[in-house]
Amino acid sequence: MSSAIEDFIRANEGQSQLSDWMLVDQDLIDRFADTTRDWMFMHVDAEKAAETEFGGTIAHGFLLLSLLAPLRGEIERPRVPGLRTGLNYGLDRVRFVSPVRSGSRIRARFTISELSLEAxxxxxxxxxxxxxxxxxxxPAVVARWLTMYLL
Known part of the structure; x- marks a missing residue:
C-alpha cells in the first residue's frame, strides 16, 4: 500500500460530514410517484393520507434513499490519491426508521466508518x-453505503 493511501485512510476513517437541508415537498413526492409508478395513496392523496396515523402524505422510502446521492454531492470530500473513478458498490443494512411528511426538510450525516485496500x-x-x-x-433512514474507488 502506498504511503499516500495509508495517509488518506488514517486521515479520513471516522470523519463525518453533514449536508445542507433539502425540502421534501409534495411536488417532489408526486414526481417520484409518477417516475416509479408508485401512486399509493399515503404518498399522493392528501385527503386520504390525512386520515392515517401520519396525518398527511409521506415520502416514499425509496425517494429518500435516492436523495442520498445529491445530498452526498453537496459535501466537501477529500480527493482519493491516484483516483481514476469511483463506483457505487451498493448499500447494506438499509432501514426506513420513520416517515417524512410532505413539507419536511431533511439532511444527511455521512461518516466514513471503514477504508480498506481490496486490491x-x-x-x-x-x-x-x-x-x-x-x-x-x-432519523428517517439509516444505511451503510459502499463505494469502490479504482486507483
Whole structure:
C-alpha cells in the first residue's frame, strides 16, 4: 500500500460530514410517484393520507434513499490519491426508521466508518449514513453505503 493511501485512510476513517437541508415537498413526492409508478395513496392523496396515523402524505422510502446521492454531492470530500473513478458498490443494512411528511426538510450525516485496500488498485469505502428530519429526534433512514474507488 502506498504511503499516500495509508495517509488518506488514517486521515479520513471516522470523519463525518453533514449536508445542507433539502425540502421534501409534495411536488417532489408526486414526481417520484409518477417516475416509479408508485401512486399509493399515503404518498399522493392528501385527503386520504390525512386520515392515517401520519396525518398527511409521506415520502416514499425509496425517494429518500435516492436523495442520498445529491445530498452526498453537496459535501466537501477529500480527493482519493491516484483516483481514476469511483463506483457505487451498493448499500447494506438499509432501514426506513420513520416517515417524512410532505413539507419536511431533511439532511444527511455521512461518516466514513471503514477504508480498506481490496486490491492494489481498489479502495473500498464503507460510509454510515443517517438521514435526519428537521425537528425530529428519530432519523428517517439509516444505511451503510459502499463505494469502490479504482486507483
Amino acid at each position: 492494489p488498485d481498489k479502495l473500498r469505502e464503507v460510509m454510515d449514513v443517517t438521514l435526519e428530519v428537521e425537528g425530529s429526534e428519530r
